Amino acid sequence: MNRAKITLADIAETAGVSPATVSRVLNGDPRVSPERVTRVNEAISELGYSPNRAARTLVTGKTGLIAAVIDSNLNVFSDPFWGQITTGISQALQEANFQALLMVRPLDVEDPSVVASLAPGQVDGAIFFQLHNDDTVNLLQDMGLPLVVVGRPEESSKLTYVDSDNFGGAHQATKHLIDRGCKAIATVAGDQQLSSGRLRLDGYRKALAESGIGFDESRVAYGDWTDVGGEQAMRTLIESNPSIDGVFVANDLMALGAMSVLEEQGRNIPEDVAVVGFDNMFAGRLGRQQLTTIEQDVQGLGAKAAAMVIRMIDGERPKSVVLPTRLIVRDTA
C-alpha cells in the first residue's frame, strides 16, 4: 500500500530519464523513443504512480472538471429522472476523461456562491438543469464558461440546450389515438408556464389538425403535473365532454390520476376511453392496466449534454439538440 505520494520526479529517477520525458510519455507525445516509453511506463506501474491533477491544472489551466448544476428549488425528490440523467452525464464525461462535479444549489436568485464556484478556472464547463430563471446562467455564459442547459430555456435565450422532443412526442401520442379510431380526443395539458407544457399541447393540436379533426378548446383541461391535478382535470373533461373516447395526458402521473377517475365513472379503458401518457415513468407499469405512453431517452439527454459541453470546451459551437421520443403501446390505448 503506497501511502506516500510518488511524483513525476520519482518516475523520472527510477526510469533514468528527465521529468520532461516522463511528462511527454504521460501526455502521449509521439517524439519519445519507444524504448524510453516502455521504461517510463514500467516505472509508472511499478511505483503505482498517478499524476497529480492539481499540479497539472495549475499549469495547463484546465481543471478536467465539469459541473452538473441542479436548482435545489426544483422538487428533485419527485423527479425520477435525476438518477438517469446524472448517470448519463457521469459516464459520458468519464469516457472523455472529465470528472463530474455535482452541485445542488438555489438558482432562483443570482447566487454569488454558484458564480464563484463556476468562475473561469474553477471548472472547464457546466451543465444546468431545467432552470426557472436564466440570469445566473447567462451571467456565467457571458463570463466565458462553456455551458449547456438540459431542458428548454426561454425562447429568446442564446443558451445551448438539449431537450426531449415534447412536441413530437405529444404528436405521436395523439396520432396513436386517432389511428386506433378515437373520434373525440381530449387532452389533460400540463403547466403552460413550462415549455414542456406548451409544446405537448401544441403537439396534440397539430396531430388533430392534420387528421382534420380540428381543435376544440373545451376538450382541453389543465393540470399541474400531479396525480391529483390529473384527477381534477379529468373530472372537468368528462363533465363537459361526456362523449370523449380518447385522452392524451401530458404526463404519466396525471394520467394515473385521470385513469382512476375514468374507472370511478365506470368507463372501460381502453374500450370506452383510451389513454396515453407521457414520460414512461415506472409507476405507469404497475397498476392493473399498464399505461400506454411516450418514452424519453433520459439517460441520452445527460450523455448528449455532456458531449456538447465537451465540444464547446474544444472551441466548437454545437447546435441545440432535440432528442426523439418513442411511443410505447401497452394496455390503455
Add this chain to the structure above:
Amino acid sequence: MNRAKITLADIAETAGVSPATVSRVLNGDPRVSPERVTRVNEAISELGYSPNRAARTLVTGKTGLIAAVIDSNLNVFSDPFWGQITTGISQALQEANFQALLMVRPLDVEDPSVVASLAPGQVDGAIFFQLHNDDTVNLLQDMGLPLVVVGRPEESSKLTYVDSDNFGGAHQATKHLIDRGCKAIATVAGDQQLSSGRLRLDGYRKALAESGIGFDESRVAYGDWTDVGGEQAMRTLIESNPSIDGVFVANDLMALGAMSVLEEQGRNIPEDVAVVGFDNMFAGRLGRQQLTTIEQDVQGLGAKAAAMVIRMIDGERPKSVVLPTRLIVRDTA
C-alpha cells in the same frame, strides 16, 4: 465581465500589501490589521477575484473534493433514492465547503481507474454506495482514503457505514400489524443475500417473538424486490396459509404486487388482510388504496454520510450510524 483571470498578486498590488497578507485575509488569519483587511476585501470585490483552487490544492494537499461513487452495475434506474441521497450529500458538503465529485463506475472488479481517481491527493475523501464487493473499497481505505459506505457492508468489514434501521423498521411494521389485531401474520421477505433483506426478516421475527405469536417458517415467502416477485410470493403464501390476516412485505414494490394478488383473490384490504410495506416509495401513494409503509430518511442518509467523511478527514474516527425509520399509516393497515 472579467474574462482575464486575476490572481492573488493582483489583489496584493491594488491593495498595496504583500501577497502573504492577502492570503492571510483570505484564510481568516486573525493577525492582520482591520484596516488592511478592509483594503484587501475591497480590492477583492472590486476586481471580482476568486482564488484558484488548483494552486491552493497544490500547496495544501487538500483538494476540497469528496467523491460520491456508485456502482454502475447497480440498477440505478430503478432506484428512486439516488436523487435524494445525492441531494443530501451535495448540500451537506456544500455547507462544509467541499465539492461533490460524482463517479458512476463498475466496482465489481478491482478497477484501476477508480483507484487512480481516488488515490491519495486526488480527493480528500469518498462515499460509496451499496457495494456488492468490498475489495476496491478496502484497498482504498488501506491507502489511507477517508471513506464511508452508505448501506451495510459485510459483517466482518472494518468499513464505516451509514444505513437505515432495516431491522427496527421491520419490527415497527410487524408490531403495527399485531397491534391492529392481526393473528396470522406472514411476510414477503427480500433477497437474503443482501443485509437489508436479512435484517427486515429478522425484525419481523423479533416482533412476532415479543408478542408471543411465534415464528412459523411456512408464513415466509421470498421475493426479489420486484412487483412480480411480490405477486409470486403472495400467491405461495395464500395457498399454504389461506387464513393469514396480515402481511409485512419487505419493500413497497413487492407490496404492490402482493396487493394485486390479494385483490384478485377477493380479499379485502385491510379488513381481510392488512398489508405493510417498506420504503415509502412514491408509487405506494398512487393506487386506490394508499400503502401503509415504513419510511427511511434517504436524504438524511446522504447528509449523514457526508458529515461523517468530513469528520474522518478531520482525523476523527466516527462510529457507524443506523438512522431511524418511521411508520406511515395509510389505508392498507
Add this chain to the structure above:
DNA sequence: CTGAAAGCGCTAACAT
C-alpha cells in the same frame, strides 16, 4: 529525440 529551467497561483515557514 531529450534535458534544463522557468513558472502556473497559492500557502507557509521564516524573518523582521
Add this chain to the structure above:
DNA sequence: ATGTTAGCGCTTTCAG
C-alpha cells in the same frame, strides 16, 4: 502585524 521566499507537481518553451 507584515513581508520575503521557497516551493507544491506538473507542463512547456527553449536549447541542444
